[in-house]
Amino acid sequence: MTAPPHEGHSARPGRALPDTQRGMRRRNLARVMHTVSAEGPLSRAAVASRIGLTRAAVSTLVDELIRSGLLEELGPAERPGRVGRPGSALAVSARGPAGIGAEIGVDHLAVCAVDLRGRVRARAVRYGSNRDGSLEPALERLTGLVRQVVAQAEGEGLWPAGLAVAVPGLVARDARTVVRAPNLDWQDADLGALLPAELPLTVDNEANFGALAELWLGDGTPRDFLHVSAEIGIGAAVVFDGRLLRGTRGFAGELGHVPVRPEGPTCACGGRGCLEQYAGEKALLRAAGVEPGEDRVGLLAGRAAEGDENVRRALSEAGTALGIALTGAVNLLDPQSVVLGGALAGLAPWLLPSLREELAGRTAGPVCPVAVSELGPQGPLLGAAHSVVRAVLDDPSVAAGRA
Amino acid sequence: MTAPPHEGHSARPGRALPDTQRGMRRRNLARVMHTVSAEGPLSRAAVASRIGLTRAAVSTLVDELIRSGLLEELGPAERPGRVGRPGSALAVSARGPAGIGAEIGVDHLAVCAVDLRGRVRARAVRYGSNRDGSLEPALERLTGLVRQVVAQAEGEGLWPAGLAVAVPGLVARDARTVVRAPNLDWQDADLGALLPAELPLTVDNEANFGALAELWLGDGTPRDFLHVSAEIGIGAAVVFDGRLLRGTRGFAGELGHVPVRPEGPTCACGGRGCLEQYAGEKALLRAAGVEPGEDRVGLLAGRAAEGDENVRRALSEAGTALGIALTGAVNLLDPQSVVLGGALAGLAPWLLPSLREELAGRTAGPVCPVAVSELGPQGPLLGAAHSVVRAVLDDPSVAAGRA
Known part of the structure; x- marks a missing residue:
């Protein structure tokens, strides 16, 4: 481990440190933007008190952000019920x-x-x-x-x-x-x-962008979760302490190639019995006896909703395979929840019962909750x-x- | 996401911020200790230049650390070949x-x-x-x-x-x-x-402490790795960006309960066909036909070294099961390497061939390297x-x- 980075200012008097000052200014601009973004509209004084800088310092930063089109001052009409000098309420720009x-x-x-x-x-x-x-x-x-x-x-x-x-x-x-x-x-x-x-x-x-959308936009998304999605293949993203775990080469999250039945069918990845062989779109369509068309997920969901037994059985078996793979992932990562997103969100009603049964049957303690993304394919x-x-x-x- | 924490100093003049100052002093003490620990013996001037503080500021910090017994000044005898004022070379204390x-x-x-x-x-x-x-x-x-x-x-x-x-x-x-x-x-x-x-x-x-030992003391250990160890059960620890991934409840790393053969024997965890059923000590001893004694790992290693076919077959099959479970883990986490530590380190010669074969056979791209901890059971x-x-x-x- 190395020493922690130098976050403060140098105690050497009279010596300018342009890099450090640039860094500090950048951080302060970011703090103003994040504060107004999270809590705005806010007055300059409110921003100053929230981030612990002087009003004068905040005004300089705000002026720069307004000039750059990142912040704007709201007119009185946009601030119903608020008092104070017109133009004093700041919001992030809708035209920047x-x-x-x-x-x-x-x-x-x-x-x-x-x-x-x-x-x-x-x-x-x-x-x-x-x-x-x-x-x-x-x-x-x-x-x-x-x-x-x-x-x-x-x-x-x-x-x-x-x-x-x-x-x-x-x-x-x-x-x-x-x-x-x-x-x-x-x-x-x-x-x-x-x-x-x-x-x-x-x-x-x-899957990574889907997980980030869940983290940033989801309602009450925890900071440690596993996001599972599908677009023909099956991908996942591991979010740990609010950060995406990318892996050494950037390839983390390949849930689709977790072996579910090690002597199962050969997979394009070189393995055998990978999750994708049971819950990937191609396998699903084959098991369901459905011809691949354009909106395959919509097709499967439609047939399942109509009560097509073949489709329902195929989805239930895919849920079982997902449950086996997720048992391994949950044991390894102990996430706060699993979120089904992307195409899987639309199929959740028919995947979830067998998936949850498998997860519960393979877990001694409390079972990791499985939620369905509200962003779904938009994630x-x-x-x-x-x-x-x-x-x-x-x-x-x-x-x-x-x- | 919230605004980044306030790392700098307040620009409000004449207003004391004791908490921030205490925090800064604490950070500076840590920076001095880490610098001397990593690079010592060092003079005060060398410490000052490395951490970007004045000599006067560093001297105050160093004096406090010496008084507390965390640093010591080396006498001339302890500094062979070094010049300079006696007592000016600092080292972390051997008596603190x-x-x-x-x-x-x-x-x-x-x-x-x-x-x-x-x-x-x-x-x-x-x-x-x-x-x-x-x-x-x-x-x-x-x-x-x-x-x-x-x-x-x-x-x-x-x-x-x-x-x-x-x-x-x-x-x-x-x-x-x-x-x-x-x-x-x-x-x-x-x-x-x-x-x-x-x-x-x-x-x-x-397994967590074993992984941390590997991270801190191992020779060339990467900052992203999976550490697998065993003491009757099989545990693992996920290190990501130099930090241990603990999981929501602190239970991350339960590699022993990753399903390897989902219809396999029932496990105490409530699951079936968990890795522990194939590569845990109890399963290993049973498969090897060895009576459980006190130094079970030593016993297995000894028999394997002597060429006992039953023991070698049992270890090879355990390696296969480890390879299946690790394929899933590697696909999920994309670590830079897998390290076998604890009891597994002593059995590595007989586990590794089948483990590596399984991992390679199930991976399309470059295979994640598997190393053996040099700390072994001491980790x-x-x-x-x-x-x-x-x-x-x-x-x-x-x-x-x-x-």
């Missing part, structure tokens, strides 16, 4: 930077713009297979959608602070390279080279867009530099 | 606080004292079963051993800064209560009530003692308060 989130699904593309207040201000979806044999056509279509959403957002006075893309595959820790997305037939694909270069880019696994897209917004709140000086 | 580590095994008790320099200065072991039907007799024996080691350490001029106890069971997050130690027949046992009240107490799972005891030492380095003001 926006986070652009994108999702590359196997059969759809989606893009949205979220403002600093967390509201979706523009959105576009395009259906159709993205398994073109190469990635260029899909990324061209995505670029088109991104430009369309950016134009729409700009029409509302917003400007794009960055682009975050959710993909159904393993992403390297450079946050650009898709190492493996078997359901898209992509391998070692650098998305950075093919997406709009004018926007700072972050690429991540859809990854929202998580992507919000990751850009949070990056702005965490370091407003970057966005401020642009204005 | 000591960490007392203890281990409650199923068939032994061990206690040791480690000084601030990380050296074991006193040690005592007592063999004999601790399954007495109640916990009092074992804890009485342990108290006797602790007093013996403390007396020995005091004879060398050390004083005990705290007691950390490793147990083969689940420990609640209060770090006192053993919730379940099935192999000792303990349940909901508050060790705090039965151990020497004069020492600050921390109780933790033996948990050393981890316990070092956890007390590190607590002193992290907050010397507590120990300073005593002197």
